[in-house]
Amino acid sequence: MAHGLPRKIRIAFIVQMAMASLAILLAFYVVALLFKYSFVQATLQEEARHYWSLYEASPAQPPPNTHVVRGYLVERGYSTLNLPPALRGLGPGFHELDAEGQMVWVDQREAGTLYLVFLRDQAMRTAVWFAVIPAVAALFTIYGATWLTYRASSRLVSPVAWLARHVSRWDPRQPDVAALAPDRLPADIQGEARQLARALHALGQRVEAHVARERDFTRDASHELRTPLTVIRVASDIALAEAAEPRVVRSLQRIQRAARDMEAVVDAFLILARGEDVEPQSEWFDVCEVVYGEAENARSMLGDKPVELAVEGRGQPRLFAPPRGLHVVLGNLLRNAGSYTDRGQVRVVVEDGAVEVSDTGIGMSADELAHAFEPFYRGDRPQGPGLGLPIVRRLCDRFGWTVQLVSSVDAGTTATVRFPDARPPD
Known part of the structure; x- marks a missing residue:
């Protein structure tokens, strides 16, 4: 130190x-x-x-x-x-x-x-x-008096320095608290220093237990949440193959889209639940494929609204990341755009290093724009729980992307996601 x-x-x-x-x-x-x-x-x-x-x-x-x-x-x-x-x-x-x-x-x-x-x-x-x-x-x-006082002071603070050195070497994922066990403390650590060591030992044990619980939850949730979603998707595929009535087909297709959305959300939450030092499973994928897939889902959500959804491809960037992460980001942006646009257009533009989602909806005031990425903040909007944009921001931060909002009341909103590590197609 x-x-x-x-x-x-x-x-x-x-x-x-x-x-x-x-x-x-x-x-x-x-x-x-x-x-x-x-x-x-x-x-x-x-x-x-x-x-x-x-x-x-x-x-x-x-x-x-x-x-x-x-x-x-x-x-x-x-x-x-x-x-x-x-x-x-x-x-x-x-x-x-x-x-x-x-x-x-x-x-x-x-x-x-x-x-x-x-x-x-x-x-x-x-x-x-x-x-x-x-x-x-x-x-x-x-x-002489200063030297004697310094020696006495050094002896007094040496236990605290010893504790500080040990705690500074702790790994946050797996802190080594064994050295602070009461039966392993040096003999010169007495009084308040020993009480502090005991408190740090107890804290380290709680941190170890918390990390273990989080690791177990992430592992179990990854399995337990995917299993019912897989059953829903397989069952809906079978039912869709045998369905003949258009209304039933539309309902089954909505079930399939909702299952896919739920899988993407589960994947996003599991990615965010892992520590920063745990790399998610990533692969090279085409951004345009994700954009077109999410745009198709968004068209079905618009229903009978007089809103046109257009996709314009000005580039074909490729990313090395979990595709589900981008699905969740674009899905939330398109869902917000469709929810707050009653007429006009929702437009998606793909460029070499960015994706832009703009709409002609009700827009946001300056105060709403300042709090847009805060969890559970909805302003004067009754739709949704207020978690879409916060999840978008957290996922972008996790993968090194950036998201920016530009909006004004009754003039629509434009959300831009930039990818610093995007590459052109091979």
């Missing part, structure tokens, strides 16, 4: 250490500035005031001369030639002499001018003891 929880925790601690280091270094820099411009300056001023108080008591008092501070006094009226060259010409106040590595405080009084020099080397040693060493110690303390 490249972006798992342990990695995020590690990044969080690294960022925390980096920010803490930056904060301490910034604090050290501020302390150094304060030491240079506040502590040293205040020390020299205090040293100057102390010297002048001693000078008032005894003018023979020599200037300060210690390990850190060097003092020079130029009494009023005397020359500054006795001063080091770097100090000559300095006015009252604080001065920093980078070349000599010195910080100088010049204090001018009536009795003369006092020059106090603070040696930078001594100042840096003092800064090291009072700033650098505490800063380094604080950094190492933070690093």
Whole structure:
């Protein structure tokens, strides 16, 4: 898990250490500035005031001369030639002499001018003891505490990471839940992590049972639903061969068409019930044959309506897919076109990569068109359960086809099914 929880925790601690280091270094820099411009300056001023108080008591008092501070006094009226060259010409106040590595405080009084020099080397040693060493110690303390906290956090999240790795390797069709069985969990998985493992194990078992039930249903339904339909078709064929009365012949033909439609619907539902990774039984077939067959069925459904159904073949595409799927798609489109067209024309156009079904019926409003592919949506239309177009969309998505509707009220509807993988005839 490249972006798992342990990695995020590690990044969080690294960022925390980096920010803490930056904060301490910034604090050290501020302390150094304060030491240079506040502590040293205040020390020299205090040293100057102390010297002048001693000078008032005894003018023979020599200037300060210690390990850190060097003092020079130029009494009023005397020359500054006795001063080091770097100090000559300095006015009252604080001065920093980078070349000599010195910080100088010049204090001018009536009795003369006092020059106090603070040696930078001594100042840096003092800064090291009072700033650098505490800063380094604080950094190492933070690093140590962060490392210990990271190790503790890693131990806490390791059970969750272990569970995540196992669950990520599950196959949705057959999840391997045996590793999450309570008696097979590692000893370090305790508390909430063990409860989560038990819940995932139970969930995996339910998923396994659900997949098994779905597989059994698909297998059983494929057999049990086809058997009575086959009986109906065979019986109607026998009865049709012996029938003489036209009305009986028409009724038997309707039974045959309904049985074929039911077989196509059953096949479509079984295809949709299978998972995406289970390929349906496909074959190469001619789209025009399916179109003409469904058009013939649609003509019988129109009955005595003053509606003409015309088929125009501008191409002869071939598809590699279950033919029943296209039967269901075109059957639903033609059934809708015939149901909502009371007069005029239903027209089917076959092109090299598409089939277009258009009618001159009542059409759909913009709101109805937006919800047309939603299950059980019928708008203001009383006919049908509202499943035809949703099934068309699902089948098209299953086979990689696309379906598009264009419609307006009282101007008819045009449905276009496109086949990206269509091929010309051999």
